[in-house]
Amino acid sequence: MSRHLKVAAAQLGPIHLADSKASAVKRMMAMLREAAASGCKFVVFPELALTTFFPRWWMTDQAEIDRFFEAQMPSPETLPLFELAREKKVGFYLGYAELTEEEGKVRRFNTSILAGPDGRIVGKYRKVHLPGHVDHIPTAPFQHLEKRYFDVGNLGFNVWRMFDEDVVMGQCICNDRRWPETFRVMGLQGVEMVALGYNTPTDNIYFQEPPYRRVFHHLLSVQANAYQNGTWIIATAKAGKEDGFGMYGASVIVAPTGEIAAQAMSEDDELIMFDADLSMGESIRQNVFNFAKHRRPEHYKLITERVGAEPPPPTRK
Ligand code: ING
Numbered sequence: 001m002s003r004h005l006k007v008a009a010a011q012l013g014p015i016h017l018a019d020s021k022a023s024a025v026k027r028m029m030a031m032l033r034e035a036a037a038s039g040c041k042f043v044v045f046p047e048l049a050l051t052t053f054f055p056r057w058w059m060t061d062q063a064e065i066d067r068f069f070e071a072q073m074p075s076p077e078t079l080p081l082f083e084l085a086r087e088k089k090v091g092f093y094l095g096y097a098e099l100t101e102e103e104g105k106v107r108r109f110n111t112s113i114l115a116g117p118d119g120r121i122v123g124k125y126r127k128v129h130l131p132g133h134v135d136h137i138p139t140a141p142f143q144h145l146e147k148r149y150f151d152v153g154n155l156g157f158n159v160w161r162m163f164d165e166d167v168v169m170g171q172c173i174c175n176d177r178r179w180p181e182t183f184r185v186m187g188l189q190g191v192e193m194v195a196l197g198y199n200t201p202t203d204n205i206y207f208q209e210p211p212y213r214r215v216f217h218h219l220l221s222v223q224a225n226a227y228q229n230g231t232w233i234i235a236t237a238k239a240g241k242e243d244g245f246g247m248y249g250a251s252v253i254v255a256p257t258g259e260i261a262a263q264a265m266s267e268d269d270e271l272i273m274f275d276a277d278l279s280m281g282e283s284i285r286q287n288v289f290n291f292a293k294h295r296r297p298e299h300y301k302l303i304t305e306r307v308g309a310e311p312p313p314p315t316r317k
Helices: 021-037 062-066 077-089 174-178 180-187 213-231 279-284 301-305
Strands: 003-012 042-045 091-102 104-117 121-126 158-162 167-173 191-196 232-237 240-242 245-247 253-254 258-261 270-277
Touching: 003 021, 003 104, 003 240, 003 245, 003 253, 021 258, 021 270, 021 301, 042 232, 062 213, 091 191, 104 191, 121 158, 121 167, 167 174, 167 180, 167 270, 174 191, 180 213, 213 232, 213 253, 232 245, 258 270
Parallel strands: 003 042, 003 232, 042 091, 167 191, 191 232
Antiparallel strands: 003 270, 091 104, 104 121, 158 167, 232 253, 240 245, 253 258
């Protein structure tokens, strides 16, 4: 029996340092209205959707850094987005920088939330795979300081029943999409659709890599993980040149078969939509990736026991 959910990826173009959070919310509300008018029930916004990708900037003053964070969600600037979503009965995914206190300690996370069509937050995720570096690299044209500005996420990879309990929804953020463990943990919880946002620089500051290959790796990761877990994946970029620093677009809606159902063509605010048939994942999960039938965890122990690769010692003296 086919179960349909019309979904949208609401790609954002650049947000510059000088742009306000309110202006970003205004742009997202315009796309949510357009999505709702086209019958979409779920909209996926990018990672860190309220501000410029600030981990590209070296900052040492904590008050300056904390200006990019939200101490509550909904925050004053995002409340209009939650209210519009409730009015239009549209659920959404939103990525933002979370400032919170846990066990008496201030914590900072790269976070995303899922909100239901009633505008209430269903679930929260905190980014586990933080890329980049901690210390300033003076020779680099820009920094990538997620390991400096964020704590490692402490909520794990979960799924939630949404849309009248009918859809098993998961979420993750950006670099997480490159790690098969991210999706397999959600796959083992029966995930049928995963929402994720990303901000990915066009240029690699660590080694020489042609820009087209970075988009290839993005698509390869999302398509492979969709197929290998029989799940829909909606991956939404914040793209374009932010204060001159490029990030690629290529927002996509990928089917459980691994095929691309819709892809953004620009590096600006762009809405892509697809009427997802959730039953498409069933044949994949009941056959080729029938986990219960085919997986052999007794041979996978290294995946949870070992962090880095350890090649065998050389045999020649
Ligand atoms: N951005 C990038 C991403 O994972 C990156 C960082 C780019 C890592 C290319 C490795 C290769 O898409 C974020 N924000 O994680």
